[in-house]
Amino acid sequence: MVEDRRSFVAWLQAAPMMLIFALFFLLPLLFVTIVSAWDYNEYEMIPAFSLRGYTDTFEGCIAELPGLCTILKTYLKTLKLCLLTWILTLLIGFTVAYFLAFHVRSKTWQIVLTLLCTIPFWTSNVIRMIAWIPLLGRNGLVNKGLQGVGLIQEPLEWLLFSEFSVVLALVHLFTFFMVVPIFNSMIRIDKRLIEAAYDAGATGWQTLVNIIIPLAKPGIVIGSIFVITIVMGDFVTIGVMGGQQIASAGKIIESRLNALQFPAAAANAVILLGITIVIISALTRIVDIRKEL
Amino acid sequence: MGEKRSRSFYVLAAFFTAYVLFLYGPMFAIYILSFQGPDGGLTFPMNGVSLQWFSKVFSGTGIVDIGAAFKRSLKLGLVVMVLTVVLSVSAGLAFRKSFRGATFLFYVAIASLIMPSIITSLGIALEFRLLDDSIIKSGAEGWTTAMGLFTSGLGAHLTWTLPFGLLIMFAIFNRFDGRLEEAARDLGATPWQTFRHVVLPIILPSVVGIGLFGFTLSWDELARSSQTIGSVNTLPLELQGLTTTVTKPDIYALGTLTSAVSFLVIFLALVVILVLQARQRRHGSDAGKGMV
Numbered sequence: 131m132v133e134d135r136r137s138f139v140a141w142l143q144a145a146p147m148m149l150i151f152a153l154f155f156l157l158p159l160l161f162v163t164i165v166s167a168w169d170y171n172e173y174e175m176i177p178a179f180s181l182r183g184y185t186d187t188f189e190g191c192i193a194e195l196p197g198l199c200t201i202l203k204t205y206l207k208t209l210k211l212c213l214l215t216w217i218l219t220l221l222i223g224f225t226v227a228y229f230l231a232f233h234v235r236s237k238t239w240q241i242v243l244t245l246l247c248t249i250p251f252w253t254s255n256v257i258r259m260i261a262w263i264p265l266l267g268r269n270g271l272v273n274k275g276l277q278g279v280g281l282i283q284e285p286l287e288w289l290l291f292s293e294f295s296v297v298l299a300l301v302h303l304f305t306f307f308m309v310v311p312i313f314n315s316m317i318r319i320d321k322r323l324i325e326a327a328y329d330a331g332a333t334g335w336q337t338l339v340n341i342i343i344p345l346a347k348p349g350i351v352i353g354s355i356f357v358i359t360i361v362m363g364d365f366v367t368i369g370v371m372g373g374q375q376i377a378s379a380g381k382i383i384e385s386r387l388n389a390l391q392f393p394a395a396a397a398n399a400v401i402l403l404g405i406t407i408v409i410i411s412a413l414t415r416i417v418d419i420r421k422e423l
Numbered sequence: 424m425g426e427k428r429s430r431s432f433y434v435l436a437a438f439f440t441a442y443v444l445f446l447y448g449p450m451f452a453i454y455i456l457s458f459q460g461p462d463g464g465l466t467f468p469m470n471g472v473s474l475q476w477f478s479k480v481f482s483g484t485g486i487v488d489i490g491a492a493f494k495r496s497l498k499l500g501l502v503v504m505v506l507t508v509v510l511s512v513s514a515g516l517a518f519r520k521s522f523r524g525a526t527f528l529f530y531v532a533i534a535s536l537i538m539p540s541i542i543t544s545l546g547i548a549l550e551f552r553l554l555d556d557s558i559i560k561s562g563a564e565g566w567t568t569a570m571g572l573f574t575s576g577l578g579a580h581l582t583w584t585l586p587f588g589l590l591i592m593f594a595i596f597n598r599f600d601g602r603l604e605e606a607a608r609d610l611g612a613t614p615w616q617t618f619r620h621v622v623l624p625i626i627l628p629s630v631v632g633i634g635l636f637g638f639t640l641s642w643d644e645l646a647r648s649s650q651t652i653g654s655v656n657t658l659p660l661e662l663q664g665l666t667t668t669v670t671k672p673d674i675y676a677l678g679t680l681t682s683a684v685s686f687l688v689i690f691l692a693l694v695v696i697l698v699l700q701a702r703q704r705r706h707g708s709d710a711g712k713g714m715v
Binding site: 137138139143144147153155157158162165226228233247249252255256258260261263265267269271302305359362363365369374383387392399402403406 | 456466538643686
């Protein structure tokens with residue numbers, strides 16, 4: 131009886147959060163799935179079964195073989211940006227987390243330096259994107275500097291509103307999502323294991339590869355899930371930093387929405403969701419998220 | 424641990440410093456440039472120093488109605504903050520006992536956190552569109568839309584802030600000593616008294632942290648707001664719109680102001696957390712002090 135009552139109270143305490151997720155997350159996802167199989171015309175959606183959203187999306191994919199159709203090209207481009215960002219955030223994030231976890235010895239300094247990495251996360255992403263403009267623009271600091279020392283004659287055009295600036299901004303914005311989970315895994319590693327490895331004659335490199343990386347794997351996987359899902363669906367960073375010229379999976383959805391083609395937007399969302407789920411389930415095979423909290 | 428620092432320490436410390444410069448350098452560039460002189464442009468060098476771009480933002484000339492967007496974002500951020508704190512603490516307490524659907528709620532929260540924002544945003548927009556359609560069909564006179572800042576917009580923000588709140592609660596309670604509650608119960612405290620006088624004071628610094636996440640994430644939210652905010656814009660949306668049209672440093676001035684609010688909130692939250700922790704250390708434990 132007492133147990134029943136406790137469980138009921140707990141259920142009541144969790145109910146408001148569940149309700150929010152039901153109304154603003156689960157139900158909307160259901161609508162995305164349903165509407166993706168609706169018909170549409172120039173200005174409204176029509177609640178009748180049609181796979182037009184999907185067929186329009188893949189238009190020309192068979193006719194243009196062996197060339198790639200727009201949607202495949204766009205997804206390949208998105209995957210490429212995703213892969214580049216993932217590799218860079220992983221390398222930088224791992225190194226930063228490693229420094230914080232193993233080389234900063236005082237607890238206070240650890241907190242201060244972690245906070246230093248976190249504060250930008252609490253400020254606006256758009257501003258952090260705009261911030262690159264005075265540095266990378268035609269007359270920006272980088273071009274001026276390179277011209278000043280005579281390395282280049284003409285300003286480099288590919289610095290801003292290019293794939294380069296998109297990846298740079300993504301790394302700038304989202305390395306934080308790698309640092310935190312990896313750091314979290316690393317501080318749980320028993321320091322005696324590392325001492326034991328040194329005592330047994332392992333080099334620093336061997337310790338890193340055989341002890342630290344395997345034990346930090348859960349953090350690496352969680353960080354990777356964050357970065358990959360963010361970049362796969364991103365349209366803001368790619369839009370602003372790409373000068374609205376680079377296509378991506380997220381931007382297709384946005385432009386369909388702007389054209390009021392809701393079923394087509396929903397179909398693209400379902401496709402994006404499917405690909406994201408495949409990537410995540412591949413990654414979660416490596417690690418059980420719940421155990422890591 | 425007084426041993427000499429190895430060479431790898433210095434290499435890594437240099438790397439870390441470079442990373443911090445990479446994080447902050449560009450931001451400081453626009454903070455400085457927002458004080459650009461009247462004839463200055465979007466890039467260095469500074470062409471004199473002035474507050475002209477700030478006054479332009481405040482007077483609203485040249486830029487869309489920023490004051491209104493500012494107030495909207497502020498109000499929304501505060502509401503999101505309060506709801507995030509209350510719902511996260513409540514759900515966090517629930518997870519300490521077992522209840523039906525606990526695992527499900529956990530996975531839904533994680534899914535909401537990592538779901539590409541554009542999909543959530545699209546879903547909520549569709550939901551409200553269909554709702555509007557059915558209300559209009561049922562013959563409601565003059566109905567326009569249920570979509571708005573504090574309906575669809577608020578919901579969209581909560582799908583982003585609540586997972587953070589819940590994860591922070593998990594982190595708190597993983598380190599929480601359950602015996603403290605048992606002791607309170609044994610001494611005859613009601614569940615509410617136990618929460619109010621034992622649990623809450625202990626977790627309070629972290630709860631302030633949840634509030635900090637709630638406000639700042641909402642204040643800067645862009646992707647999920649994009650389709651769900653209705654006819655008005657929040658500050659980040661206005662800023663994003665300006666990136667394609669503005670060629671004067673007023674956008675930097677606006678960016679500096681927006682960041683100033685973020686920094687102010689972060690600073691206040693950190694001060695409150697430090698004060699609370701200091702108080703806990705003073706009053707927290709009388710262990711080892713003998714009988715009083």
